[in-house]
Amino acid sequence: MKLLTFRKNVVKVGLWKDGKILDLPEAYKAVFGAYEAPDFLYSMRKLIAVGEPALEIIRKIEAEARGPFYAPHEVVWEPPVQDPEKVLAVAVNYRSHGKEMGHEPPPRPYFFPKLPNALVGHERPIIKHRVVQKLDWEVELVVVIGRAGKYIDPERALDYVFGYTVGNDVSIRDWQYPATQYGFNWIWGKSMDTAAPVGPWIVTKDEVPDPNKLGLRLWVNGQLEQEGNTSELIFNVQQLIHWASQGITLKPGDLIFTGTPPGVGYPKGKFLKGGDIVEAEVETVGLLRNYVIEE
Numbered sequence: 001m002k003l004l005t006f007r008k009n010v011v012k013v014g015l016w017k018d019g020k021i022l023d024l025p026e027a028y029k030a031v032f033g034a035y036e037a038p039d040f041l042y043s044m045r046k047l048i049a050v051g052e053p054a055l056e057i058i059r060k061i062e063a064e065a066r067g068p069f070y071a072p073h074e075v076v077w078e079p080p081v082q083d084p085e086k087v088l089a090v091a092v093n094y095r096s097h098g099k100e101m102g103h104e105p106p107p108r109p110y111f112f113p114k115l116p117n118a119l120v121g122h123e124r125p126i127i128k129h130r131v132v133q134k135l136d137w138e139v140e141l142v143v144v145i146g147r148a149g150k151y152i153d154p155e156r157a158l159d160y161v162f163g164y165t166v167g168n169d170v171s172i173r174d175w176q177y178p179a180t181q182y183g184f185n186w187i188w189g190k191s192m193d194t195a196a197p198v199g200p201w202i203v204t205k206d207e208v209p210d211p212n213k214l215g216l217r218l219w220v221n222g223q224l225e226q227e228g229n230t231s232e233l234i235f236n237v238q239q240l241i242h243w244a245s246q247g248i249t250l251k252p253g254d255l256i257f258t259g260t261p262p263g264v265g266y267p268k269g270k271f272l273k274g275g276d277i278v279e280a281e282v283e284t285v286g287l288l289r290n291y292v293i294e295e
Contacts, residue, residue: 228261
């Protein structure tokens with residue numbers, strides 16, 4: 001199933017069905033004859049933490065509810081998980097992308113954080129801040145963690161996955177580079193406001209048989225800029241979860257950006273500007289669309 005977070009007066013969890021959004025809290029009240037809906041239908045992170053019992057309730061709602069349904073343009077799309085404890089991204093996880101950027105692949109995954117202030121949903125703006133000149137794009141498969149785990153074995157890593165979404169690791173190259181004696185400027189380079197579009201929804205893992213065999217593409221104003229496949233990942237999804245959980249407890253709702261294929265703007269001298277439309281797509285997961293605005 002495809003689960004999303006939307007705002008229509010208040011923030012709610014919705015179900016994408018037949019091109020429309022089913023309002024799960026209101027549908028719950030109708031199906032169960034209840035005065036109130038449970039908290040987890042107002043918070044994706046809580047829903048993920050409840051796990052299979054919550055999904056069972058949603059399946060019943062899907063089977064029996066007659067609405068209310070909203071058209072995509074009738075709601076504000078929020079990040080599928082608004083309040084993750086952690087957002088981790090990985091550098092140079094496609095050899096071809098490392099080559100275009102002049103970086104050698106690391107011996108183990110090189111993680112950096114993207115702060116929650118950077119999260120923004122589908123159909124929402126990416127801000128080109130007034131201090132930014134070189135705003136870049138990076139389409140990525142994003143893993144949504146489903147249950148808490150630490151020191152997770154690669155063989156069991158997918159047991160800890162709730163689902164997958166699409167991410168755009170927006171990068172501010174003139175702040176990220178050049179490297180200093182302390183390394184790259186990861187915070188300014190990766191976590192300015194709106195630098196982490198995600199969405200439009202989470203596809204539950206049962207609909208993605210193999211996350212390491214998914215095509216990725218990104219367009220700017222309709223022109224294809226990036227194309228690749230997660231089969232080309234240096235460290236696959238299971239290995240990323242394993243490494244991310246070394247000494248760090250992964251929690252329900254945490255996000256892991258898995259890396260980007262070649263075709264980013266920096267090597268081409270192409271950067272985003274106000275008015276641009278950016279569309280990032282991951283096969284079987286969805287298409288994430290955002291609009292660039294000048295601050």
